[in-house]
Amino acid sequence: MTAAALNLTIEQGTDFEAKFTVRNKNGTPLNLLSYQATSSLKKHHTATTSYPFSVTFLDRANGRIAISMTDTVSATLSEGRYVYDVVLTSPTGLKSRALAGSVIVSPGVS
Numbered sequence: 001m002t003a004a005a006l007n008l009t010i011e012q013g014t015d016f017e018a019k020f021t022v023r024n025k026n027g028t029p030l031n032l033l034s035y036q037a038t039s040s041l042k043k044h045h046t047a048t049t050s051y052p053f054s055v056t057f058l059d060r061a062n063g064r065i066a067i068s069m070t071d072t073v074s075a076t077l078s079e080g081r082y083v084y085d086v087v088l089t090s091p092t093g094l095k096s097r098a099l100a101g102s103v104i105v106s107p108g109v110s
Contacts, residue, residue, distance in 0.1 A: 003085065003097040013075040013108035015068070022063040022088070022098045029063035030098075034091035039067045041077075041084045041103055051077065055086065065098075079107040 004023075010016045022030045039053035051073055058064035067086060085100040 003100040005101050006099055007101045008084070008103045010069065010074050010077065010103055010105050011108060012077055012079060012105055013071055013110070015071045016074055017066055017068040019058065019064065019066045020086075020099060022065060029061075032057060032060040032063055032065070032088070035060070036089040037065060037086060037098075038089075039084065039086040039099075041069075041082050043080070043082055045083055053084070053086075074105070075108070077105045079105050081105075 002025075004020075006020070008018055022032065024030050035057075037055040037057070039055050040050040041053065042050045051069070053067040053069055056066045056068065058066055065086070082103040082105060083101070084103050086098045087095055088098050089095050
């Protein structure tokens with residue numbers, strides 16, 4: 001599976017959620033039964049500090065997942081550009097990157 005590219009924006013100090021459908025190469029939804037997932041955000045790919053996203057399976061049979069971050073976590077982010085990915089682990093242990101892209105963190109005023 002090749003990672004789908006999708007760029008995101010997080011407003012500093014607010015709750016964030018994005019929903020996705022993970023698809024097979026032929027365009028059909030990937031059945032995510034028994035899969036695990038992780039996702040994180042970093043300033044750049046070699047940065048040692050990472051900020052985790054929570055991953056929720058919305059509809060495993062139809063490939064629906066969501067990543068989210070609380071306002072408490074997003075408040076700790078400095079404004080600017082970051083990178084993220086979502087990595088899936090299949091029931092057999094095969095890891096693949098489902099999504100990847102850049103994230104713009106826009107500063108908060110309040």
